[in-house]
Amino acid sequence: MTDTGFRHVALATYTTPAGTGITIPRSGTGGGGEYGEDITNELRTFAILREPVAYRVVFTISKEIFDNWFTLEGNNYRTPTLTEGAAEQTKTNEAFNRRVQKLLDKVNAKEELTRMAIYERGYGWAIIVLGYEDNAATLAEPLMGKAQIQEIKAYSPTQISQVDEDKDPNSVRYGLPLYYHIARLGGLGTLKIHYTRCIHFATRLIDHDWMGKSALDAIWDDLTTLRNIRWGMGQTMYRYGSGFPDITFTGAESADIENWITSEAFKDLSARTYFVHNEDQVLDFKGLQGRALDPMNYYLPPMEHISCGTGIPLAIIRGVQAGALTGSETDTANLWSMISSEQSSYEPGIRQLINALTGQETDYTFNWKSGFELDEQKKQAIAYQRAQELDILWSFYKRNEIRKMIDPDASDLTPEEGGDDLKGKSNGPQQEHTVDPFSQNKQEQPFNKKNILEKVLTEQIEQGNASYVITEISKPHSTNSSHSASSR
DSSP states (O other): OOOOOGGGOOOOOOOOOOSSGGGOTTSOSSOOOOTTOOOOHHHHHHHHHHOHHHHIIIIIHHHHHHHSOEEEEOSOEEOOOSSTTOOOOEEOHHHHHHHHHHHHHHTTHHHHHHHHHHHHHHHSOEEEEEEEESSOSSTTSOOOSOOEEEEEEEEOGGGEEEEEEBOOTTSTTBTSEEEEEEEOTTSOOEEEEEGGGEEEEOSOOSSSSSOOOOTTGGGHHHHHHHHHHHHHHHHHHHHHTTOEEEEEETTOOHHHHHHHHHTTTTTTOSTTSOOOOOTTEEEEEEOOTTOOOOTHHHHHHHHHHHHHHHOOOHHHHTTOOOSSHHHHHHHHHHHHHHHHHHHHHHHHHHHHHHHHHHTSOOOOEEEEOOSOOOOHHHHHHHHHHHHHHHHHHTTTSOHHHHHHHHOTTOOOOOGGGTTTOBTTBOSSSOOSSOOOTTOSOOOOOOSOHHHHHHHHHHHHHHTTOTTHHHHHHHSOOOTTOOOOOOOO
């Protein structure tokens, strides 16, 4: 097996960036946010580790993208094989999904994909190295043919010391990476890896062919503003929160004041200490006396800008939910709408991983499990609306067609079983009082079997069972019916 070098590589160590911008609250109030400054990976790391909003944008969202995982949907998948001439077998969708999930679990894909998303969102791009079991002497050799994957590992730009691009203008990969050089821990050189052994992720490409933009870059100036505001709020509370001592000496000369200072009678004065004096001295604590600015008026605008730049609802960025239940549900739904978009952007790379694990390219779709769940009442309401929709469509579609809408794999009913029936137009002679679905003039309906069914349906819905109408549509008629099949 080729040495992947995974166990010889570790995260780089970072020092606190020596600059201004996101790190300025360290040396007094004379500095300021350098808006439009060059953002380095060193500064991004500092922000991710020290700035709560940056942490949420990078770490929390990355975990939520992959936390609920996904299943695969499709039909008629071949069972791949690395043995030439082996017979192909078809697998059902469920069997294919189980097999792929087993392969993903074997290489710890969920953890590595989550780590990849943290790197990609934090630094703009990331790679996953595939550890193949092949005959290559080093990872710098291109992958030749198919081979089993033994392990995978995600790496960030901070761990990649160099990227060699394709310089051949006639190459289809011109300007794209050919080799990645991964720094080894302890200064032990680099590990050179050919691009055929890597999956490159970069979902925010703007001005470069393969280096994407960090999710923090668009909100960087607002992150800097927030950090400065919070630092200023802390300094205000520390310096002026309880006021500062103001001592008045009535009729005292300068020498008298100096003697009092030298005596250390005023040392460590605060609201928790005391000062003994006669009628010639007056002690008072001077504070802001209501003149302090309300920080929320200045705190909200950058928070709103961050919400706009990330797609994360403001209430969720702040770590609180809206007071009303409907507002909270809306925020959660909007958050998962954004996460769904991020999940879709990672699908090409995940598909590349799955194809490498299975040894073939297949046609399937991703079914991501949402973290947003409706309560039972809303689920019943949706089921009821779906039942009403099917009930209306039954006037224009045959029973078998409606059954296919409910379950694509449902077998067709025979005409004798009512498979060709339309609603209100079943086998046998038609009743005189019917509803023409193409007419606006509706005649009064007699109290027949259909009315009874509708009455029962209403009762079932009121009891919380919205599946009744679907069951009624799906079940076949009695084969003893003497009616003949009707047509449209």
